[in-house]
Amino acid sequence: MTQAVRVVAQRDGVPIYAYPSDPMTPPVSVLRFGPGGLPEKGRHIHDFPILVYLSATRSVLVVAAGQTIDPIWAIEQTDCVAVFFDPAALNDGARSPWPTWRNHPLLFPFRHGHTGGVLQLVVPSHRKRFWDNTIESMEAELVDRGEGHREAVLAHLTLLLIDLARMADDVVGDLRRSGEPLIADVFAVIERRIAEPLSLSDVARELGLTPGHLTTVVRRRTGRTVQEWITERRMADARALLSTTDLPIAEVARRVGIADPGYFARLFRTTHGASPRSWRA
Template sequence: MPDVSRLVRHRDGVPVYRYWTDRDVPPVSVIRGRRADLPEHRPHIHDFPVLWYAPAEAVVYVVAAGEVVDPRPLAAQSDGTGVFFDPAALGHDAGSPWPTWQAHPLLFPFIHGQSGGLLQLHLPDDRQPLWNNTIRSIEMELTGRRDGYRQATLAHLTLLLIDVARLTEDVVGDLRRSGEPLLAEVFAVIDRRLSQPLSLSDVAAEVGMTPGHLTTVVRRRTGRTVGEWINERRMSRARELLGERDLTVAEIANRVGMTDPGYFSRQFRRAHRVSPREWRRTGASGIRTESP
């Protein structure tokens, strides 16, 4: 693990690491090398997000937070780049430690549930320059430490997280491939009925479970309730629709199953800290960042 991580405890004999930041430690760290050179080779847990980029294979590994990670499947002799960051740096709604930040819209990929804690994403050829250049820019900011370097570093990190979110848009497919058929079915119901009024009872009826049992299973596996996932998927769809300039906020609210535009706007602001109209004006930069 990098110097900014600290062993804070053990869980069932497995070491747990935390991103250890202060006024002198930047909220993002980058390491280069081979998996064989990393100090931690055993299964371990960290309560902060990690990306491992292997440019030769054009692969990005999204390393699950809060889960036991087995690094052994990574090619030991393959050059790679690790990007570690404190989720608190993304804003107060991403407050550290895990799992309090998991509702942040850009951090959902880090709770993917893939076996072994590693979700493998193949980068298309046209996205590889973005990753190479953005990681290099982060390193330059961290090395130079000029005025505003923290904000610049977080801006570059946000670009990477947006790309990860786009690469993992197929939530249902990811869950099916990771051996979670029930969760896949739950998400399929939510996405299919997203434009309608939808409750926990509705989802439970479709998957043939009682609301109480479904709540227990989904919360245990993802850390969130079915209702929270319904709202997250509605907000995700709303962000997409806000890119269509001819749609009013009221029309977007209706399309994501919220007939009251005022309630929709309040939910959107609660999730993103900006109103739907502000998000539309600023685009992805509507996700604000703060220096710790």
């Protein structure tokens, strides 16, 4: 495992690794390894999610938390990149036990239940460059440790998790299967109308609920408000457009449902600590 990860217990002789949550440890770690270079060659358990990306084959291995993993599948692989992260960091950095953070919508792929704790997916060929560039950007942030690097690396991680959710199956489908039909309906409305003006009242009206009741339910189930999820979805699309296109800032704003470029720039700066132009650079 990485230096940040440590053994905290054992289960039937199998070591259990934890990802520390402290100001000195970044919320995300990236580790590259080749054949025979596994950080942990024996069976083990970890209480946090892991993504393993193989650029040559465009494979993504979604490694579930809490299950016994036998990494023999990776012994002969070349150019593997493992992304370790503290899932609680996705909830504004607050430390949360597994039963709480596992309900985060972007972490549903890690609850796949596949034998051996590993789900293998394939990145579409047109998304390979995005995965390569995003992981390289994460590595650069972690090496430079500049101001705002924690927020930046979490932003990159969020982009990967959104792409992963779409690859594994849409977030809405996962929410419905997990017994969260109302939350699924909220995400379905946000997904369908994200490119147009959208507010809490709009979502509540479409679902036939009062804004106050909807806010209470969504906050209780996900830890965030409907408006925060709308903003998160807009910012995810904005980051993707800024990093993969040369579109003017005003056009990026329009495509994510914000007519006023000035308001978009202020919202982006509030969310990321940098202007859209600076973030793109």
